[in-house]
Amino acid sequence: MKIGLIDVDGHNFPNIPLMKISAWHKRRGDSVEWYERLFSGHMDKVYMSKVFSFTPDYQYYIDADEVIKGGSGYCIETVNGKEIYHPERDSQLHPEIEHIYPDYSIYPELTKETAYGFMSRGCPRGCGFCHVQAKEGKRSYKVADLSAFWNGQKNIVLLDPNPIACPEWRDILQQLIDSGAWVDFTQGVDIRLMTEEKALMIKNIKTRNIHFAWDRYEDKEAVVPKFEMFKQITGYDYRKLTVYVLCNFDTTLEQDLERIYTLRDMGFNPYVMLYDKENIPKCHELKRLQRWVNNRIVFNSCRKFEDFDGRK
Numbered sequence: 662m663k664i665g666l667i668d669v670d671g672h673n674f675p676n677i678p679l680m681k682i683s684a685w686h687k688r689r690g691d692s693v694e695w696y697e698r699l700f701s702g703h704m705d706k707v708y709m710s711k712v713f714s715f716t717p718d719y720q721y722y723i724d725a726d727e728v729i730k731g732g733s734g735y736c737i738e739t740v741n742g743k744e745i746y747h748p749e750r751d752s753q754l755h756p757e758i759e760h761i762y763p764d765y766s767i768y769p770e771l772t773k774e775t776a777y778g779f780m781s782r783g784c785p786r787g788c789g790f791c792h793v794q795a796k797e798g799k800r801s802y803k804v805a806d807l808s809a810f811w812n813g814q815k816n817i818v819l820l821d822p823n824p825i826a827c828p829e830w831r832d833i834l835q836q837l838i839d840s841g842a843w844v845d846f847t848q849g850v851d852i853r854l855m856t857e858e859k860a861l862m863i864k865n866i867k868t869r870n871i872h873f874a875w876d877r878y879e880d881k882e883a884v885v886p887k888f889e890m891f892k893q894i895t896g897y898d899y900r901k902l903t904v905y906v907l908c909n910f911d912t913t914l915e916q917d918l919e920r921i922y923t924l925r926d927m928g929f930n931p932y933v934m935l936y937d938k939e940n941i942p943k944c945h946e947l948k949r950l951q952r953w954v955n956n957r958i959v960f961n962s963c964r965k966f967e968d969f970d971g972r973k
């Protein structure tokens with residue numbers, strides 16, 4: 662069969678379902694290529710995958726007997742700030758494809774020395790601004806061993822939404838330690854679930870930067886001691902400790918500043934994330950807040966937000 666692939670979001674980040682689909686078809690002896698509307702000719706099947714809902718859909722006619730669409734970009738819709746999952750618009754991978762070793766060769770530049778994948782899915786939190794609960798369920802569960810997508814590469818990009826919420830967190834962290842690879846926890850580590858044992862294990866994983874999130878102001882009492890404990894156990898300084906601070910969701914500027922100052926004073930590197938960023942006017946104080954905090958040099962040289970002049 663002649664199989665075409667379309668990464669609707671572009672080719673800036675490897676699309677894992679497409680890599681698995683490619684591996685599965687190649688194993689069957691099918692030919693697989695990126696679908697190019699002017700050059701590919703007729704295909705037996707074309708797979709389109711879209712991760713982000715804001716990415717515009719593929720606009721052109723597709724010359725194929727069958728076109729299959731899948732990914733969060735097609736089945737998650739944001740309505741009044743809530744992520745709604747439409748299962749009828751989603752195409753789940755067949756278990757045989759889901760568990761196959763990905764075909765990294767379709768993204769040769771992005772996957773040189775780097776493996777990408779999930780060891781767990783789902784998250785027990787159910788944050789209102791996140792689609793994980795809707796798509797993967799309100800619990801974390803293990804889906805794969807590291808060997809399902811890692812084969813000795815120097816770097817591992819772990820995409821799990823909340824790996825330390827998984828009941829098998831010890832197994833997951835131990836496999837990452839044993840790999841000896843540099844691990845990037847792309848979706849962050851849930852500081853609210855941190856324990857001394859988890860912190861010790863994470864310390865034994867090779868990481869360049871660990872990032873956390875402090876999204877809800879009201880978590881202050883719970884998260885501050887956890888941040889302090891993690892820092893004390895690992896001995897990391899702010900260069901390795903980033904904390905995303907969600908603003909413009911349900912907090913005031915005073916609450917945002919309190920989180921930012923608290924994190925800085927504890928030796929963490931706060932990083933402002935703006936909810937619904939596209940609809941915030943350019944000159945809004947939250948845009949200035951973001952420019953101040955996220956530029957490390959400016960943030961270090963200007964201790965107070967009121968002293969920051971965003972026009973400079």
Ligand code: SF4
Nearest residue numbers: 784786787788791822
């Ligand atoms: S903790 Fe993270 S992954 Fe879990 S629901 Fe909240 S934002 Fe999503």
